[in-house]
Amino acid sequence: MRVLGVDPGLTRCGVGVVEGVAGRPLTMLGVGVVRTPTDAELGHRLVAVEQGIEQWLDAYRPEYVAVERVFSQHNVRTVMGTAQASAVAMLCAARRGIPVALHTPSEVKAAVTGSGRADKAQVGAMVTRLLRLDAPPKPADAADALALAICHIWRAPAQNRLQQAVALHTAKATKGRTA
Amino acid sequence: MRVLGVDPGLTRCGVGVVEGVAGRPLTMLGVGVVRTPTDAELGHRLVAVEQGIEQWLDAYRPEYVAVERVFSQHNVRTVMGTAQASAVAMLCAARRGIPVALHTPSEVKAAVTGSGRADKAQVGAMVTRLLRLDAPPKPADAADALALAICHIWRAPAQNRLQQAVALHTAKATKGRTA
Numbered sequence: 001m002r003v004l005g006v007d008p009g010l011t012r013c014g015v016g017v018v019e020g021v022a023g024r025p026l027t028m029l030g031v032g033v034v035r036t037p038t039d040a041e042l043g044h045r046l047v048a049v050e051q052g053i054e055q056w057l058d059a060y061r062p063e064y065v066a067v068e069r070v071f072s073q074h075n076v077r078t079v080m081g082t083a084q085a086s087a088v089a090m091l092c093a094a095r096r097g098i099p100v101a102l103h104t105p106s107e108v109k110a111a112v113t114g115s116g117r118a119d120k121a122q123v124g125a126m127v128t129r130l131l132r133l134d135a136p137p138k139p140a141d142a143a144d145a146l147a148l149a150i151c152h153i154w155r156a157p158a159q160n161r162l163q164q165a166v167a168l169h170t171a172k173a174t175k176g177r178t179a
Numbered sequence: 180m181r182v183l184g185v186d187p188g189l190t191r192c193g194v195g196v197v198e199g200v201a202g203r204p205l206t207m208l209g210v211g212v213v214r215t216p217t218d219a220e221l222g223h224r225l226v227a228v229e230q231g232i233e234q235w236l237d238a239y240r241p242e243y244v245a246v247e248r249v250f251s252q253h254n255v256r257t258v259m260g261t262a263q264a265s266a267v268a269m270l271c272a273a274r275r276g277i278p279v280a281l282h283t284p285s286e287v288k289a290a291v292t293g294s295g296r297a298d299k300a301q302v303g304a305m306v307t308r309l310l311r312l313d314a315p316p317k318p319a320d321a322a323d324a325l326a327l328a329i330c331h332i333w334r335a336p337a338q339n340r341l342q343q344a345v346a347l348h349t350a351k352a353t354k355g356r357t358a
């Protein structure tokens with residue numbers, strides 16, 4: 001399973017590609033940041049985010065894109081830019097038919113550190129260990145993007161099992177009714 | 180001046196095209212709503228908004244796109260979808276090199292009714308009168324999109340005069356320093 005994680009932002013949009021399956025060592029294929037100039041017009045910044053995400057999709061052909069779920073109650077000043085950058089990332093993926101998954105910051109932290117309240121340093125340290133890197137990826141947005149991708153790989157089987165269980169239950173219930 | 184007004188939303192995105200100049204009667208060229216199914220995945224809804232906006236840009240070739248400025252403090256529940264739909268509209272315009280202007284809801288209301296606190300009915304009534312329509316455009320999102328376009332046509336000359344004044348002042352100041 002190859003996943004592009006996106007930590008959305010207008011000034012710095014973290015991107016990281018991880019490959020692997022739950023229960024096996026994971027491999028980092030690439031990590032970076034899509035930046036847009038703070039003094040550019042908003043429309044042009046969104047175009048720059050689109051071009052950056054498209055380049056990552058072209059280069060790595062991920063099977064899934066995992067984007068951080070943005071909440072309106074957090075960081076009111078920056079939340080609009082974050083929401084707009086995340087919209088562009090989701091649009092780019094959906095346009096190619098790539099499934100998009102959203103994970104909350106606490107889901108991501110809990111997945112990689114065991115605690116939903118872990119700080120940036122802890123997340124960076126665990127990303128470094130899990131991907132067997134020499135040093136934590138910088139800036140933090142890049143490390144967060146990798147954490148998102150790891151979270152998706154680890155959560156996906158549980159989500160799939162849940163979906164399978166629901167599908168099986170529904171099928172049985174339907175069978176029960178028609179019998 | 181031909182302006183596409185966009186009242187952004189994921190479920191209903193109002194769109195309206197108005198042509199004219201400040202001080203002359205205005206003409207409505209088109210009005211409508213881009214809808215996306217509430218039960219679709221977010222990525223697919225954003226793709227549907229993109230396709231809808233692209234169709235309007237293709238059909239009417241506006242010189243400006245005016246989008247409602249989204250504030251994070253209002254309507255916390257729906258603000259994320261609004262921000263994401265507005266990002267797609269701005270992206271579509273900027274990608275074509277069409278200038279994007281943002282106007283706040285109170286600027287729009289003040290422009291068409293004289294009061295920044297006017298209600299939906301008042302905005303609808305004034306849009307109907309200013310564009311010489313038989314009835315207020317429905318739904319309200321469509322009327323709001325037309326109001327945005329009207330607001331842009333009426334505010335643009337003032338903004339341009341301001342920019343010209345600043346440019347002139349800067350030129351004079353530079354001349355003064357180099358003399």
